[in-house]
Amino acid sequence: SQTIHQWPATLVQPVGSPLSLECTVEGTSNPNLYWYRQAAGRGLQLLFYSVGIGQISSEVPQNLSASRPQDRQFILSSKKLLLSDSGFYLCAWTMDRVGYGYTFGSGTRLTVV
């Protein structure tokens, strides 16, 4: 069966520090991978998605970046965090076709102080 792992669960980082969040999927190959951010009391905003190794599409220009160094690994990074980067970050995957639901990780609560 397929599983998705996301870590860390919580993170408190000072403004200006770097960020690296990791997400891995097991039990499938060539998944579509996604990073979403959820601000308090709001819906989910798509940040990045990837349909293959090294292929990254950005939905929202900002100081975040994403990489997919391996087929089932998706990394969200920042060189210098801003206060506005605080939020709940969720990784998700789906099969490489329309018509499948997304499977989400358990999320990372990031607080920038």
Place this chain on the structure above:
Amino acid sequence: SQQGEEDPQALSIQEGENATMNCSYKTSINNLQWYRQNSGRGLVHLILIRSNEREKHSGRLRVTLDTSKKSSSLLITASRAADTASYFCATVSGYSTLTFGKGTMLLVSP
């Protein structure tokens, strides 16, 4: 940008009652999905309805889709306290990117 808009924003009911949440969207879609999120957790996929379908059932869940009105509804029958969560509709258009609404917070009291 957000495509779906759920209504109501919050809903409070008693156990055993039915809960109905509505979702409206703006552009043409391939499918519409409903998700549940317990507080501080990831989202769980509940049900997917394709643009050529009008109604779908899964256990105590019933979803309808009206593409002419660009709207969908999620009905949870015989609600339980464990159904307390936020519910999101999300639409798919283009190449498999989900666009979410802001959600409905459902509180089911024992």
